[in-house]
Amino acid sequence: MRVFITGAKGQLGRALQAHLAREAVFPADLPECDILDRACLTQSITEFKPDVVIHAAAMTDVDGCARDPDAAYRSNALGTQNVALACQAARCPMLYVSTNEVFDGRKTEPYLEFDAPNPINVYARSKLAGEMFVRDLLTQFYIVRLAWLYGQGGNHFVRKIIRRADEQGGLRVVADEVGSPTYAADVASAVRQLIYTGAFGVYHLVNDGIASRYDFAREIMRLSGRGQVPVVVEPSAVGRKTNTSSLARVWAVPVLPARGKVSSGKPANGSNAVPSSLEMASRRPSRIGSRTSGGSAT
Numbered sequence: 001m002r003v004f005i006t007g008a009k010g011q012l013g014r015a016l017q018a019h020l021a022r023e024a025v026f027p028a029d030l031p032e033c034d035i036l037d038r039a040c041l042t043q044s045i046t047e048f049k050p051d052v053v054i055h056a057a058a059m060t061d062v063d064g065c066a067r068d069p070d071a072a073y074r075s076n077a078l079g080t081q082n083v084a085l086a087c088q089a090a091r092c093p094m095l096y097v098s099t100n101e102v103f104d105g106r107k108t109e110p111y112l113e114f115d116a117p118n119p120i121n122v123y124a125r126s127k128l129a130g131e132m133f134v135r136d137l138l139t140q141f142y143i144v145r146l147a148w149l150y151g152q153g154g155n156h157f158v159r160k161i162i163r164r165a166d167e168q169g170g171l172r173v174v175a176d177e178v179g180s181p182t183y184a185a186d187v188a189s190a191v192r193q194l195i196y197t198g199a200f201g202v203y204h205l206v207n208d209g210i211a212s213r214y215d216f217a218r219e220i221m222r223l224s225g226r227g228q229v230p231v232v233v234e235p236s237a238v239g240r241k242t243n244t245s246s247l248a249r250v251w252a253v254p255v256l257p258a259r260g261k262v263s264s265g266k267p268a269n270g271s272n273a274v275p276s277s278l279e280m281a282s283r284r285p286s287r288i289g290s291r292t293s294g295g296s297a298t
Contacts, residue, residue, distance in 0.1 A: 001195070004028060004050040006083060007057030012097065012146075015188035016054060026050065029057065042086040052195045054095045055083045058127070062101075065123035072126040080130030083126035084137040092141040095195060100147035100206075100247050102128045110180070110248035113145075113202045137166055142194060143202045144187075147153035147247050148216075151184025161217050165229045171221075172234040173212035180206035180246040181199065194261065204247035 001023045007013045008027030017027055033044055037059050045053060058076050059065060065072035080096060101124035102117035119125040134141050150156035160197045165171055182205070190205055212218070214233055218240040221229045 001052070002048065002050045003027075003195070004045055004053045006033070006053070006055045007097075010056060011151040011156065012056045012149065012184050012187060014153060015151055015184040016056065018190065019185070019188040019192045020140065029168055035082055036074060038085065039081040040090050041082050044077075044088040045083075046090045048090075048285055050090065050092050052093045052095060052098070053083060053087050053090075054191065054195070055080060056097045058097065058130075058153065060123070062121060062123045065126060068119060069122045069126075072122050073129065076123070076126035077129035077133065081133040081137070084133050084141075087138060093195075093198075093200065094134060094138055095142040095144060095191065096130060096134045098131055098143055098145045099124065099127050102131070105177075110246040111204070112248050113204055125188070140288055142198050142200055144191065144194070145203065145204050145247060146187060147180040147189070147204075147206050149182050149184055154184075157181075157213075157216065158220055161220050162224055162226070165221060165226055170230045170232070171217055172232055173214045173217040175212045176236045177213045178210055178218075179213075179279055181216055184208045195206055205248045207243045210246040213220075 001020075002025075003020055003023050004026045005013055005020075006028050007015055009029040010015060013027065013029065017025055026044070028041075028044060033041060035041055035055075057079065059072050065076075066250065083096075084094060095244060100111065102119050102120065103111045104118040104120045107115065116129050117131075119128050130141055132234075134143060150158045161171065161173070186207055187205055194203065194205075214231065218231050221227055221231060
C-alpha cells in the first residue's frame with residue numbers, strides 16, 4: 001500500500017511511520033511540504049499516487065489557537081480543505097485525525113460516534129471545521145477522533161507532568177476532568193489495520209479505560225519511578241461540573257488483541273487505565289468502532 005502522511009514529524013506521524021514501515025510511505029511535513037500551499041501539496045500527492053492519505057498535521061496547541069484563531073483555522077480547517085481537494089485530484093481516500101475536543105464535555109458518559117459535536121473552544125471549532133470539509137468534499141474517508149494522545153516526543157501531558165514533578169517536587173492536579181489516555185503507537189497500529197478495511201466512516205480510536213487528570217498523574221508518577229512525589233487534588237471552581245472528554249466506541253471491531261488490565265467505568269484513585277511509553281506492562285491496545293459503514297458526505 002502507498003501511504004502519504006502529513007504531519008509526519010509529530011508524535012503520531014512518527015508512530016505511523018514505524019507501523020507502516022513495510023508500506024511505501026511518503027512522510028510529508030514542514031518545511032518541505034506545507035498543507036497551506038495547495039498547489040505544492042496537490043502536486044506532491046498526485047505524483048506519489050497514494051492508496052490513502054493520512055492527514056495528521058494540525059495546530060494542536062489549545063492555548064495557541066485561542067490566542068490566534070486565524071492561524072488555527074488556516075491550519076486545521078483550510079489546511080484540511082487543501083488535503084481533501086488533493087485527495088479529490090488523486091482519487092484516493094483520506095483519513096483525517098480529529099479530536100475528542102469536538103464535544104463539550106457535559107455528557108456524564110463517554111461520547112459515542114453518534115453524539116452530536118458541540119465544540120467550545122477555538123481549537124475544537126477549527127478541528128470540527130476540518131471534519132466538515134472532509135465530509136463535504138469526499139465520499140471515501142475515515143474521520144478518526146483521538147483523546148489525550150501521548151507517545152515518543154511531543155509536549156503532551158505525560159511529559160509535562162513529569163517535568164512539573166521534577167521542578168516542583170509535588171503536584172496539584174484536577175480530578176473533575178475525565179478522559180481516555182491514548183498511546184500513539186496503539187493508534188498507529190489500529191490505523192494501519194483500519195485503512196485496509198475500506199470501511200469508511202467516523203471512528204473513536206482510544207485506549208480502553210478512563211481516568212481523571214488526577215488518576216493519570218498518579219499513575220505516571222508510579223510508572224516513571226516517582227511514586228514518592230505527592231499528588232493532591234486541585235480544588236474545583238465553585239459550581240463546576242465534571243468535564244467528561246472520554247470517548248467510547250459503538251461497534252467494537254477487535255482489530256488488536258487485548259492484553260493487560262485496565263479500569264473501566266468511573267475513574268478511581270490509582271486507576272490502571274493508563275498505557276504509556278514508560279514501560280507500562282498494563283497497556284491494552286486500541287480497538288475500532290465505527291459510526292457509519294459508508295463515507296457519504298452530509
